Amino acid sequence: YFNMVEDMKKIRVFCRIRPMSEAETSCGSIPVVDCLDDYSVTVETSRGLKEFQFDRVFNPTSSQEDVFQDISLIQSAIDGYNVCIFAYGQTGSGKTFTMVGDKDLKNPGIMPRTFRTIFHITQENSSKFDFKVSMCMLELYNERLLDLFVSPVDALGKRIEIKKDRKGLVIAHGAETKDAASAEELLALFEQGCCNRHIAATMNMESSRSHLIVGITMESRNHTNGCVSYGKLSLVDLAGSERVAKTGAKDEQLKEANSINKSLSALGDVIFALSTEQVYVPYRNNKLTQFMQDSLGGNAKTLMFVNISPASCNTEETLTYATRVKAITNTAQKNSESKEIAHLKEIILKLKSGQPVDDDV
Numbered sequence: 001y002f003n004m005v006e007d008m009k010k011i012r013v014f015c016r017i018r019p020m021s022e023a024e025t026s027c028g029s030i031p032v033v034d035c036l037d038d039y040s041v042t043v044e045t046s047r048g049l050k051e052f053q054f055d056r057v058f059n060p061t062s063s064q065e066d067v068f069q070d071i072s073l074i075q076s077a078i079d080g081y082n083v084c085i086f087a088y089g090q091t092g093s094g095k096t097f098t099m100v101g102d103k104d105l106k107n108p109g110i111m112p113r114t115f116r117t118i119f120h121i122t123q124e125n126s127s128k129f130d131f132k133v134s135m136c137m138l139e140l141y142n143e144r145l146l147d148l149f150v151s152p153v154d155a156l157g158k159r160i161e162i163k164k165d166r167k168g169l170v171i172a173h174g175a176e177t178k179d180a181a182s183a184e185e186l187l188a189l190f191e192q193g194c195c196n197r198h199i200a201a202t203m204n205m206e207s208s209r210s211h212l213i214v215g216i217t218m219e220s221r222n223h224t225n226g227c228v229s230y231g232k233l234s235l236v237d238l239a240g241s242e243r244v245a246k247t248g249a250k251d252e253q254l255k256e257a258n259s260i261n262k263s264l265s266a267l268g269d270v271i272f273a274l275s276t277e278q279v280y281v282p283y284r285n286n287k288l289t290q291f292m293q294d295s296l297g298g299n300a301k302t303l304m305f306v307n308i309s310p311a312s313c314n315t316e317e318t319l320t321y322a323t324r325v326k327a328i329t330n331t332a333q334k335n336s337e338s339k340e341i342a343h344l345k346e347i348i349l350k351l352k353s354g355q356p357v358d359d360d361v
């Protein structure tokens, strides 16, 4: 039943408003973004109040737990679906905070919490299934994929190609894939990857100017009938797309910004094509969308965060991002609260509380 509910909502957009930063307050900016309820955001603009709808809105006081509690897609990936969760938004809007957490992981975000949840679910089901969990970790920098499980110098000498494997999953051919038997092992692999990313940053590849891609593959074998299913979870922390004119970027920075903008607009085109049910979906236009191909569209489930700053100095960017995702939320909204979904939700609640259900769906 859980997957039936999730099936009806293939792309969902959550909005997270971060608190005002010290820099914003000290330069005289004021908060102009408000949450009307769990689904709507208003932005005060010089042309009046603009309202935007999302599948869920998190306000500046929402904690990392609150955000993670609303993500139910980890179970879907373990059940054999391809799932993609990513954060999108202006530079400094809170993408890394949402996806990874703060610097020393005192306030862990979606990625570390996901590692724990995967093993929590697999342990709960270990009497019925054998599970195998593996992970690859990549950085997309200036349109080049780099393996974060090898040293940055070695990574530069490696060629990584995006291919489909025998099971039909998209893989980064040439990149290391490591198995993990516990949440701690998965977290240790992730920290190793982050460490290589920091070293690379000191070699002039600033990490916030690159996209971080974590791919987790989950294989489950049913003890009773021997059936094997494969699910893939792609967790992506996208680089911020800075407006080149505003930042006055030059040479190398300009190349980085252009490359980031290229992959973000390719991703935007794919999401738009999917949400408007176009026949042709332009996955092959960019390495980012090529890698995410099996986790966007088709049977895959996508959760996109749009991170925004509440400050008046960022109103223009906030409006741009909110407007860009409007086409998607409109479609998602249409699918989200049908009678069938409400009925299935009721059944799930009953099952959770141990009450009997009539199987008349």
Ligand SMILES: Nc1ncnc2c1ncn2[C@@H]1O[C@H](COP(=O)(O)OP(=O)(O)OP(=O)(O)O)[C@@H](O)[C@H]1O
Residues within 6 Å of the ligand: 017, 018, 019, 021, 060, 089, 090, 091, 092, 093, 094, 095, 096, 097, 098, 102, 208, 209, 238, 239, 240, 241, 307
């Ligand atoms: N919800 C939040 N609560 C508290 N602090 C936050 C929140 N979101 C972001 N921050 C803080 O705001 C700052 C910028 O956030 P973050 O680095 O996540 O932005 P970003 O969108 O990933 O930026 P970039 O595109 O440059 O990588 C960080 O210091 C972060 O800790």
